[in-house]
Every structure is written in structure tokens, then in C-alpha cells.
Amino acid sequence: MEIYLAKNAGFCFGVERALRIAHETARNAKTPIYTLGQLIHNPQVVEELRKEGITPVEHLDGLKEGILIIRSHGLPPSVIEQAKKRNFTIVDATCPFVKQAQEKACLLSKEGYQVVVLGEREHPEVRGILSVAGHNASCINNHNDIKNLMPSKKIGLVSQTTQSVEGFSRVVSELIKITREVRAFNTICTSTQMRQEAALKLARDVDCMIVVGGKNSANTKRLATLVQNRGIPAYHIETEMELNKDFFSGVSKVGITGGASTPDWMIRRVIEGVRKISSAVFTGEEIDLMKKNI
Numbered sequence: 299m300e301i302y303l304a305k306n307a308g309f310c311f312g313v314e315r316a317l318r319i320a321h322e323t324a325r326n327a328k329t330p331i332y333t334l335g336q337l338i339h340n341p342q343v344v345e346e347l348r349k350e351g352i353t354p355v356e357h358l359d360g361l362k363e364g365i366l367i368i369r370s371h372g373l374p375p376s377v378i379e380q381a382k383k384r385n386f387t388i389v390d391a392t393c394p395f396v397k398q399a400q401e402k403a404c405l406l407s408k409e410g411y412q413v414v415v416l417g418e419r420e421h422p423e424v425r426g427i428l429s430v431a432g433h434n435a436s437c438i439n440n441h442n443d444i445k446n447l448m449p450s451k452k453i454g455l456v457s458q459t460t461q462s463v464e465g466f467s468r469v470v471s472e473l474i475k476i477t478r479e480v481r482a483f484n485t486i487c488t489s490t491q492m493r494q495e496a497a498l499k500l501a502r503d504v505d506c507m508i509v510v511g512g513k514n515s516a517n518t519k520r521l522a523t524l525v526q527n528r529g530i531p532a533y534h535i536e537t538e539m540e541l542n543k544d545f546f547s548g549v550s551k552v553g554i555t556g557g558a559s560t561p562d563w564m565i566r567r568v569i570e571g572v573r574k575i576s577s578a579v580f581t582g583e584e585i586d587l588m589k590k591n592i
């Protein structure tokens with residue numbers, strides 16, 4: 299069996315930036331450091347950060363001052379204001395792509411559009427976007443949810459940064475059927491797009507794909523779903539411990555990719571795990587990550 303690695307896999311610009319900011323903050327901090335929720339959606343990295351003194355919490359109740367790092371998904375402005383009132387020092391690691399999605403939603407709302415966000419309603423990034431998108435903003439999971447929208451003369455559309463271009467285009471074409479005016483900002487981030495394109499390109503040439511990343515990572519889940527939708531078996535695993543020999547039964551080529559919040563060292567461990575479990579050979583094609591790290 300041969301192992302191939304997707305050309306774009308693992309940490310994106312926004313996650314690398316958030317981690318750099320977090321490490322710097324931890325080096326210089328004199329007070330406790332918190333994040334509301336996990337800094338990035340990868341449990342193994344969050345554990346490493348915990349060792350540096352960065353603690354994820356669900357809310358700030360009961361905590362006295364400290365540093366609050368805003369994670370790459372961003373936060374609603376009202377939550378940031380509350381934290382400031384409680385004397386927390388704010389360190390903003392919101393990804394610029396997420397900020398852009400918030401700004402576009404805010405602009406559309408100010409211009410009188412009913413804002414629709416394509417994304418996962420309970421995802422922290424989407425909650426942040428909705429918080430600045432006006433009182434009548436809605437979230438849809440896909441084009442099938444359009445029938446549940448309130449009638450509106452003008453609809454403004456933005457996307458959670460990790461959605462697929464395919465899904466976004468489908469929503470635009472369906473929205474046109476229910477209203478006279480649609481203004482859409484494609485706020486899908488380029489890192490997400492590049493990872494999706496690389497995964498799909500690789501999936502065409504292999505018998506199965508291993509997608510590495512947090513089970514709570516929206517962009518990793520989407521990578522696996524996109525590949526599965528093309529009829530290629532794709533296994534979403536968090537660590538090499540989840541590899542199963544059965545994945546590779548009858549497989550002669552396996553592709554590996556990782557979500558935007560998946561560290562290189564975890565992808566490397568999975569490649570090693572596949573090698574061990576199946577005596578597979580790493581092909582030497584698309585080996586940017588291997589060259590860098592092994």
C-alpha cells in the first residue's frame with residue numbers, strides 16, 4: 299500500500315497566528331490566562347496549552363481578573379465588553395477571515411438586508427457573526443433550510459469561513475428564487491478552500507482517505523464529508539490510536555489530510571501509524587510536510 303499526503307493539510311494561517319499570540323501571552327503573563335472555549339478545536343493542542351497556563355473555561359463567572367484570549371473563532375462584542383468590565387485584559391486572536399465575515403454581516407445589516415449566515419448555528423464562529431448581524435438575522439445549515447426563512451425583500455448572505463464553495467453557490471442560486479435582491483459575500487477563507495481542493499484532488503487518485511483532526515473541528519468534519527460525498531471512504535480520526543487495520547482492506551493507495559487546526563506532529567504520527575499497521579510505503583509525492591518535519 300502507498301501513502302500520499304494532501305498538498306495543503308494541517309495548521310492554517312489563522313490557527314498558527316492564534317497559537318503564536320497565545321504562546322507569547324503565556325511567556326509574559328503575570329496573571330491567569332483564559333480562553334472562552336478551546337483556543338482551537340483540537341483537544342491535543344489544548345492540553346499542551348493548558349501546561350503553559352492557558353485554561354479554557356465555559357464562562358467567566360466566579361473568575362477574578364486575568365487575561366482573556368479571544369480565540370480564532372471570535373466572540374460577540376457584548377461578551378468582550380462584559381470581560382472588560384470584570385477587569386480582564388483582552389488579547390484578540392480572532393482570525394482576520396472571521397473578522398471579515400463579522401464586518402460583512404454588520405455592513406449588510408446596516409444596509410437593510412435580512413442577514414443569512416450559512417453555517418452551523420451552534421458553532422462559536424457563527425454565534426459571533428450572528429451577534430453583529432441584526433435582530434432578524436438567521437442561520438441556515440444548507441440550501442434545504444431556505445424554506446424556513448422569513449419572507450424578505452432583500453437578503454444578505456455571508457458564510458461561516460469553513461463552508462464549501464459548492465454549498466455556498468447552491469444557497470445563492472436558491473435564494474435568488476425567493477427574493478428580488480440577494481447580496482452575497484463569499485467569506486469562506488482561502489485556507490479552508492485550499493485544504494478542501496487539495497483533499498478532493500488527492501481523493502480522486504486513492505482508494506480511501508484518512509482525515510486527521512479534532513472531532514469538534516468544523517473544517518475537519520467538512521473535509522471528511524466532502525470526500526465521502528464523492529463516494530470515497532474517508533475516516534475522520536483524532537489520533538493514530540483510532541487507526542484500524544480494516545480501513546485498509548483491499549486498499550492499494552491511501553490519502554492523508556488534516557484540518558486547519560491539526561498540528562503537523564499529529565499528521566506525522568498518523569502517517570507513522572499507517573505505516574506500522576499496514577507496512578505501507580510513503581510515496582514521496584506531495585511531501586512538503588514530511589520534508590519539513592521528519
Ligand code: SF4
Nearest residue numbers: 310312393395459487
Ligand atoms: S480556517 Fe480560515 S478562518 Fe478559520 S482560523 Fe484558519 S484561516 Fe482563519
